Amino acid sequence: MHQQLTATALNYDKWHDTCAIFAPFAHEPWAMLLDSAGAKHPDSRYDILLRQPNKTFVGNEQSAGQPFAELEQWLAQNPAAILPNEFTDLPFQGGIAGLFGYDLGRTLEAIPEIAKADITIPDIAVGLYLNALVIDHKCRRVVAIHPTGLNLAPEEYWAAPATTITPETNANFRLTTPWQSNMSATEYTQRINLVHEYLRAGDCYQINLAQRFSAEFIGNPWQAYLALRKANQAPFSAWLNIPGGVVLSLSPERFLQTHSDGTVETRPIKGTRPRSTNSEEDKSAADALVKSAKDRAENLMIVDLLRNDLSRVCAAGSVSVPELFKIESFNAVHHLVSTIRGKLAAGHTPLSLLAAAFPGGSITGAPKIRAMQIIEELEPHRRSVYCGSIGYFSLHGHSDTSITIRTLCCTNKNDTEKQIFCWAGGGIVIDSNADAEYQETLDKVAQILPILTNLGATEELIAARANETTGNPNIGTASN
Numbered sequence: 358m359h360q361q362l363t364a365t366a367l368n369y370d371k372w373h374d375t376c377a378i379f380a381p382f383a384h385e386p387w388a389m390l391l392d393s394a395g396a397k398h399p400d401s402r403y404d405i406l407l408r409q410p411n412k413t414f415v416g417n418e419q420s421a422g423q424p425f426a427e428l429e430q431w432l433a434q435n436p437a438a439i440l441p442n443e444f445t446d447l448p449f450q451g452g453i454a455g456l457f458g459y460d461l462g463r464t465l466e467a468i469p470e471i472a473k474a475d476i477t478i479p480d481i482a483v484g485l486y487l488n489a490l491v492i493d494h495k496c497r498r499v500v501a502i503h504p505t506g507l508n509l510a511p512e513e514y515w516a517a518p519a520t521t522i523t524p525e526t527n528a529n530f531r532l533t534t535p536w537q538s539n540m541s542a543t544e545y546t547q548r549i550n551l552v553h554e555y556l557r558a559g560d561c562y563q564i565n566l567a568q569r570f571s572a573e574f575i576g577n578p579w580q581a582y583l584a585l586r587k588a589n590q591a592p593f594s595a596w597l598n599i600p601g602g603v604v605l606s607l608s609p610e611r612f613l614q615t616h617s618d619g620t621v622e623t624r625p626i627k628g629t630r631p632r633s634t635n636s637e638e639d640k641s642a643a644d645a646l647v648k649s650a651k652d653r654a655e656n657l658m659i660v661d662l663l664r665n666d667l668s669r670v671c672a673a674g675s676v677s678v679p680e681l682f683k684i685e686s687f688n689a690v691h692h693l694v695s696t697i698r699g700k701l702a703a704g705h706t707p708l709s710l711l712a713a714a715f716p717g718g719s720i721t722g723a724p725k726i727r728a729m730q731i732i733e734e735l736e737p738h739r740r741s742v743y744c745g746s747i748g749y750f751s752l753h754g755h756s757d758t759s760i761t762i763r764t765l766c767c768t769n770k771n772d773t774e775k776q777i778f779c780w781a782g783g784g785i786v787i788d789s790n791a792d793a794e795y796q797e798t799l800d801k802v803a804q805i806l807p808i809l810t811n812l813g814a815t816e817e818l819i820a821a822r823a824n825e826t827t828g829n830p831n832i833g834t835a836s837n
């Protein structure tokens with residue numbers, strides 16, 4: 358028997374501190390926080406706290422099968438919540454939430470197996486959540502979604518348990534090794550040269566190339582998330598405690614949003630400049646980005662790719678591009694962002710839209726399948742959580758997913774050692790400059806890797822690291 362859902366309003370003044378409420382549950386299996394991170398951004402309105410899913414789906418390339426079909430059944434078998442009128446606009450009203458890793462694309466397209474798979478996090482890890490706490494910072498309201506007839510009131514369900522301190526949660530986060538990339542600067546630029554060969558041969562118009570950073574650490578990753586959240590204030594941030602590890606996402610990029618009326622939106626990012634503390638230099642960088650013929654062309658290629666992806670499941674003539682080349686500024690970088698909209702055709706759903714467009718074209722290149730095949734050849738390791746998607750699919754038809762850029766994961770290397778991974782990449786086109794593209798990858802993690810390098814370190818150690826000569830000043834102790 359499936360449970361009917363309803364909603365209960367909680368006092369905003371008491372329940373608005375997202376991280377304080379979620380912290381006691383952060384290390385609970387399948388605890389998830391979809392976090393707007395207090396960002397000053399139009400998309401930073403809601404925080405969604407999730408725990409204790411009713412069922413879960415975990416899989417990798419071999420075992421996932423056709424996950425989208427099974428997840429469609431989950432949604433179809435559970436009734437939409439019956440909410441008071443004042444709550445019917447809530448974006449999440451119970452449903453599916455979790456991670457769709459980049460390598461889930463192997464269940465959708467024919468991709469060779471070349472890159473090494475060495476991260477234990479599955480390609481897909483999602484749960485059906487019938488309990489949620491939705492914090493609406495714009496309207497200053499907090500609403501608990503829950504099954505009707507519960508013995509445990511929402512205030513009790515979301516209250517911190519009496520004992521929340523464990524050796525793990527009480528241990529300070531600290532890196533125990535410097536960051537190491539899986540490619541040296543020379544190796545990265547050599548691969549850009551190979552990309553250019555593919556581009557000249559006509560295989561692709563654009564190929565996204567990424568490098569992966571890793572380090573060992575001790576302590577509580579939740580502390581790392583809080584520090585990164587504060588530094589980045591990204592509107593599509595997330596914390597996922599799933600089988601195989603913990604995912605920390607600080608994404609600025611929406612992948613796909615659908616409304617209950619079938620309206621669809623995607624907002625690809627392509628084009629980056631670093632921020633400056635000097636206001637004139639900062640404005641100059643933003644102006645240069647919006648005027649850059651190369652970056653505009655790169656962005657337009659992905660807009661065309663996504664228009665085609667949306668057209669596979671949207672009504673004929675409904676796909677439009679209301680915004681091209683809009684500047685959006687985040688803590689570390691300026692980005693060039695475009696908007697594509699459409700309307701789902703009859704018989705299609707938010708999940709079939711995800712399947713049609715996955716993984717996002719902004720982080721593969723164009724044409725997508727050939728770009729993914731070349732990525733598999735040129736990047737030493739599989740992308741795992743990077744460039745996949747995190748988000749939710751509500752029972753009432755609304756959905757929202759991110760592109761998992763600026764995203765990290767923590768895993769156990771062995772019984773005593775833990776590893777943290779972070780990626781950065783960029784779209785390579787025929788007139789890309791290898792040195793500039795390499796520097797762009799560093800700019801994208803300038804508010805991530807140094808933050809964690811210094812987290813938990815003494816002032817003396819921070820000063821010593823700042824004086825180290827690494828040939829890579831934006832990353833601190835990252836090794837090339």
